[in-house]
Amino acid sequence: MQFTDTIYALSSGALPAGVAVIRISGPATAQAIARLCGPLPQARTATLKTIRTRNGEALDSGLVIYFPRPASFTGEDCCEMQVHGGRAVVQAILDELAAIADLRHAEAGEFSRRAFQNGKMDLVEVEGLADLIAAETEMQRRLALEHSGGGQSALYDGWARRLTHARAMIEAELDFADEDDVPGSVSASIWKDMQTLRREIEEHIGQAGLAEIIRDGLRIVIAGEPNAGKSSLLNALAKRDVAIVTEIAGTTRDIISVDLSLAGFSVKLYDTAGLRETDELVEREGIRRAHETIGRADLVLLLSDNPARFSVSEAVPGNIPIIRVATKIDRDDVSWLPSDADIFLSTRTGAGIADLLDALGAYLPDLAGKTSLSMPSRKRHVDCLRQASAALERSLLSEALGLDVQAEQLRVAGDALGRITGRIDVENLLDVIFSEFCIGK
Ligand SMILES: Nc1nc2c(c(=O)[nH]1)N(C=O)[C@@H](CNc1ccc(C(=O)N[C@@H](CCC(=O)O)C(=O)O)cc1)CN2
Numbered sequence: 001m002q003f004t005d006t007i008y009a010l011s012s013g014a015l016p017a018g019v020a021v022i023r024i025s026g027p028a029t030a031q032a033i034a035r036l037c038g039p040l041p042q043a044r045t046a047t048l049k050t051i052r053t054r055n056g057e058a059l060d061s062g063l064v065i066y067f068p069r070p071a072s073f074t075g076e077d078c079c080e081m082q083v084h085g086g087r088a089v090v091q092a093i094l095d096e097l098a099a100i101a102d103l104r105h106a107e108a109g110e111f112s113r114r115a116f117q118n119g120k121m122d123l124v125e126v127e128g129l130a131d132l133i134a135a136e137t138e139m140q141r142r143l144a145l146e147h148s149g150g151g152q153s154a155l156y157d158g159w160a161r162r163l164t165h166a167r168a169m170i171e172a173e174l175d176f177a178d179e180d181d182v183p184g185s186v187s188a189s190i191w192k193d194m195q196t197l198r199r200e201i202e203e204h205i206g207q208a209g210l211a212e213i214i215r216d217g218l219r220i221v222i223a224g225e226p227n228a229g230k231s232s233l234l235n236a237l238a239k240r241d242v243a244i245v246t247e248i249a250g251t252t253r254d255i256i257s258v259d260l261s262l263a264g265f266s267v268k269l270y271d272t273a274g275l276r277e278t279d280e281l282v283e284r285e286g287i288r289r290a291h292e293t294i295g296r297a298d299l300v301l302l303l304s305d306n307p308a309r310f311s312v313s314e315a316v317p318g319n320i321p322i323i324r325v326a327t328k329i330d331r332d333d334v335s336w337l338p339s340d341a342d343i344f345l346s347t348r349t350g351a352g353i354a355d356l357l358d359a360l361g362a363y364l365p366d367l368a369g370k371t372s373l374s375m376p377s378r379k380r381h382v383d384c385l386r387q388a389s390a391a392l393e394r395s396l397l398s399e400a401l402g403l404d405v406q407a408e409q410l411r412v413a414g415d416a417l418g419r420i421t422g423r424i425d426v427e428n429l430l431d432v433i434f435s436e437f438c439i440g441k
């Protein structure tokens with residue numbers, strides 16, 4: 001695809017910074033380099049250049065790299081200027097670029113969009129790249145790299161090829177059915193493979209929950225009666241004062257949440273209003289929200305500072321795991337038996353916090369021995385995979401309806417896979433996907 005305009009943007013992060021990278025892409029790139037830096041540097045070679053205004057006045061000196069098409073990130077002529085990361089330096093260079101005909105500032109995600117439209121990346125890779133830039137935990141980084149690096153696309157392309165192969169074999173069987181030299185059993189091995197394929201797709205879909213935990217974080221909700229020490233625990237785990245702590249029961253009203261990174265995983269920790277009967281309007285709303293948050297938890301930490309009172313456990317739906325946490329064990333007016341709780345801690349002394357973190361670890365996915373994180377990371381992928389699997393199943397069950405009906409369902413399955421990588425009609429999706437990006441990507 002040929003774009004007529006040339007785009008530019010600051011691609012590196014917040015200024016001021018040691019070095020800033022300004023990217024240019026499009027047909028007028030060489031002309032822009034010539035205007036700002038004189039003769040074109042050797043292709044794909046970092047070259048120290050003086051960057052000048054229209055009047056020949058020096059703006060900065062920086063490393064300039066020219067990537068002639070098609071061997072560039074976008075597939076177009078590209079340039080990177082690695083300049084001093086001062087605000088005025090970068091602004092002056094962007095102003096110079098703006099003054100060149102056919103150059104305009106890039107929109108969010110526009111470089112990646114050109115890379116996609118020039119076949120440099122498919123949609124899964126593009127989405128993986130957006131995830132890679134957003135990744136905050138080690139597992140998010142690994143998952144995003146699997147997707148942005150093409151590992152996932154290779155899997156889906158391989159599946160699509162098997163479907164195409166199967167259809168080709170069926171076509172052959174239909175075309176030459178009456179000739180003796182085509183063995184009638186051609187499709188037997190094909191159906192066996194299609195059965196295997198369906199299993200592989202279903203297993204892959206089964207990994208989506210894990211991907212969701214990696215991407216969105218494990219939701220851990222701290223619940224319990226008023227004054228049990230919930231906010232104190234949130235603060236202790238967050239290692240800062242996020243929630244207000246007072247001796248007044250009913251202090252926390254709204255849901256407070258912090259993001260933690262635990263063993264490379266993202267964990268979302270929620271502090272909720274203490275659960276009790278109350279006529280106070282604001283507190284009641286707080287308690288309603290607490291119940292709602294508990295209902296969406298992956299794990300509930302149920303707190304109490306008194307062994308006689310783990311009674312609010314009925315507030316937690318039966319399918320959500322609970323860790324019973326005894327709090328304030330530094331106090332000597334309460335005595336606990338080992339069977340009273342799962343974890344015993346004091347945020348005042350720090351006792352038991354490490355035990356709690358260990359216990360939480362058991363609820364994180366176990367990725368030991370997994371070298372690749374091959375799993376569908378988005379609902380969009382899961383939806384397409386389900387469609388593929390359902391079509392494949394229909395095909396397998398349609399023996400009585402004839403080979404051409406079966407082949408048609410294989411085509412539907414292949415198209416569903418093609419939509420994941422964007423090889424098949426996804427025009428309507430592109431705006432949504434690329435709008436997730438920041439400017440300069
Ligand atoms: N300076 C800089 N660093 C960067 C990027 C960048 O654009 N610029 N990237 C941006 O995300 C990432 C690296 N990704 C890249 C992907 C493809 C090409 C590229 O030029 N591809 C050509 C040539 C490939 C080759 O030499 O083998 C191509 O695909 O034809 C460059 C960077 C991370 N680091």
Ligand SMILES: Nc1nc2c(ncn2[C@@H]2O[C@H](COP(=O)(O)OP(=O)(O)OP(=O)(O)O)[C@@H](O)[C@H]2O)c(=O)[nH]1
Pocket residue numbers: 225226227228229230231232233244245246247248249250251252253272273274275327328329330331345346347348349
């Ligand atoms: N001795 C002792 N006191 C604690 C400990 N943790 C919390 N407290 C005290 O218990 C009181 C209540 O603590 P919070 O953390 O606000 O309790 P909460 O469960 O969030 O209370 P609500 O927001 O009212 O539901 C405060 O006075 C805290 O200082 C602890 O480990 N030891």
